[in-house]
Amino acid sequence: AQKITQTQPGMFVQEKEAVTLDCTYDTSDQSYGLFWYKQPSSGEMIFLIYQGSYDEQNATEGRYSLNFQKARKSANLVISASQLGDSAMYFCAMREAASGGSYIPTFGRGTSLIVHP
Amino acid sequence: DGGITQSPKYLFRKEGQNVTLSCEQNLNHDAMYWYRQDPGQGLRLIYYSQIVNDFQKGDIAEGYSVSREKKESFPLTVTSAQKNPTAFYLCASTVLAGVLTGELFFGEGSRLTVL
Numbered sequence: 001a002q003k004i005t006q007t008q009p010g011m012f013v014q015e016k017e018a019v020t021l022d023c024t025y026d027t028s029d030q031s032y033g034l035f036w037y038k039q040p041s042s043g044e045m046i047f048l049i050y051q052g053s054y055d056e057q058n059a060t061e062g063r064y065s066l067n068f069q070k071a072r073k074s075a076n077l078v079i080s081a082s083q084l085g086d087s088a089m090y091f092c093a094m095r096e097a098a099s100g101g102s103y104i105p106t107f108g109r110g111t112s113l114i115v116h117p
Numbered sequence: 118d119g120g121i122t123q124s125p126k127y128l129f130r131k132e133g134q135n136v137t138l139s140c141e142q143n144l145n146h147d148a149m150y151w152y153r154q155d156p157g158q159g160l161r162l163i164y165y166s167q168i169v170n171d172f173q174k175g176d177i178a179e180g181y182s183v184s185r186e187k188k189e190s191f192p193l194t195v196t197s198a199q200k201n202p203t204a205f206y207l208c209a210s211t212v213l214a215g216v217l218t219g220e221l222f223f224g225e226g227s228r229l230t231v232l
Binding site: 009032037044050052091093095100102104105106109 | 150158159160161162165167175205207216218220221223226228
């Protein structure tokens with residue numbers, strides 16, 4: 001079973017509108033971290049935002065916010081006031097404990113976001 | 118500026134040949150990772166290393182090998198045993214593998230095509 005599920009292969013949004021990208025995760029750990037990354041067409045992955053499993057407040061970074069619903073195991077990314085430069089692939093990822101005391105990052109399959117002028 | 122450098126950016130290989138992808142970081146990070154990206158598949162973990170001279174297999178290690186002789190370097194060899202090596206390969210690092218909050222820093226990737 002997939003640990004990270006992103007159900008939207010592609011999303012379209014009008015410039016200046018808000019968009020929500022869905023992410024659900026599966027873990028039995030109490031301590032884990034959730035991340036969102038952006039991948040433009042150039043290929044490089046860019047870190048956007050982080051949410052810890054014990055954080056009570058939703059994380060925010062500029063126009064990005066993470067809607068964290070722990071009971072539902074969801075960590076949706078909200079982009080406010082979309083810009084043309086937001087067009088990219090977006091990946092949700094989770095770090096949970098693995099053997100040897102490390103936290104291994106696992107990624108979802110990604111959502112392609114296209115922002116229309 | 119600190120960062121991760123992957124080379125080459127594009128690589129073509131004939132079937133049956135081994136190729137090595139380079140990954141160098143000057144961020145003083147302990148943990149390094151190799152991911153493979155295929156269209157619609159997301160990123161899948163090949164190998165990771167928490168410290169020098171130590172590495173572990175990820176989910177899709179078959180047909181790949183790595184070494185970690187220096188903290189800064191984590192090269193990936195795609196061997197002839199890898200059945201479908203054409204893909205985009207991403208190297209990443211983070212401060213410590215045992216720290217939950219650290220984000221990954223990525224290189225620009227290497228695109229390997231088998232002819």
